Amino acid sequence: MSPIPAVNPVPAASLVPAPLLTVRGLRVVIGGRHILHGVDLTVAATGTTALLGRNGAGKTTTVRGILGLVPRTGSVLLAGEETVRLATHALVRRGIGYAPEDRGVFAALTVAENLRLAERPECGEPAYDLVHELFPELRRRARQAAGTLSGGQQQMLAIARTLLNGNRLIIADEPTKGLAPKVVSEVARALERAAEAVPVLLVEQNLAVVRHLARHCVVLAGGRTAHQGPALDLLADAEAARRLLGVGRGDPARTGPPLPTTARPAAPTPEADI
C-alpha cells in the first residue's frame, strides 16, 4: 500500500484575501501643480476601507485618479489587472461604481429615471431588489424629481445607482457631508449594508462613521500616504489621530457621538414600482 502523501500546510499569509485594489505611486499633476506625489493604498476585498486626511490632503484627487477622471501616472491594480491607462468608461465596465461628493444626480429627472439611466444591460438584470431593500424611501419616491429630494435622499440615490449593476467596488466620496445627524446614521446604515455585498472605498471626515463602518483605513497628508492600518487602532490612538487627522477630544463634529447599533431598514413596501 502506498503511503498517504503528506499534506503541505497552507502558509498563513495565503489565507489572507488579496486586496481588491492596489494603488502604487499614484501621481497627479493638474495645470502644472503637483497634487499627488505618489499615493500608495490598498482596498480590502471585503467590507469598508476608509480614505482619510485633513482638508486638501488629496482624497478626492486620489479617487478621481483611480477612476481616470484626472491625468495620472503610477499603478492601479483592480483584482490584479493594471488599469492606470484605461479610460473612465472602461473602468466603469470593469465594475467600479462611483458616488461622487456632489452626488451627481439629475435634478430634473425622477428618482426612477435616475436609476434607469444607471442601468447597464451588459451586467444582466439590474439589482432593484437590493436597492429597494436598502432604500425603501427611493421606492416610495420613484416619481419624485431628484432635485426636490433632501440631501440625504439624494445621497441614497447616488449610492443606489452604484448598487444596480453588480459592481465589484463602490467608491463613495464624503457621503455624509453636510447631512443632519439622523440622516448621517441612515446613510451609514445603508453603506454598512452595501458593504456586505460589495467592498467600499469610503472618503469620510466623520470619524464616528469611520469607527462604525471601516475595518481598514488609509490616511493621506500633503498628497502622500501618511498611514495605513486598522481603523480602530488609529482612532484609539489620540496622538496619532490628532497628528494625522487634526482632531482632538474637543471636535464633536468629527469625532461625533457613536452611531446607533445596526438596525436593518424596514422591508420595502409595495407602494410604487420603479
Ligand SMILES: Nc1ncnc2c1ncn2[C@@H]1O[C@H](COP(=O)(O)OP(=O)(O)OP(=O)(O)O)[C@@H](O)[C@H]1O
Ligand atoms: N482641478 C484642480 N486644479 C488645481 N488644484 C486642485 C484641483 N483639484 C484639487 N486641487 C488641489 O489639490 C489639493 C487636494 O485637493 P482634494 O480635493 O483632492 O483634497 P481632499 O483631501 O479631498 O480635500 P477636502 O477634504 O477638502 O475635500 C487641494 O489643495 C486642492 O486645492
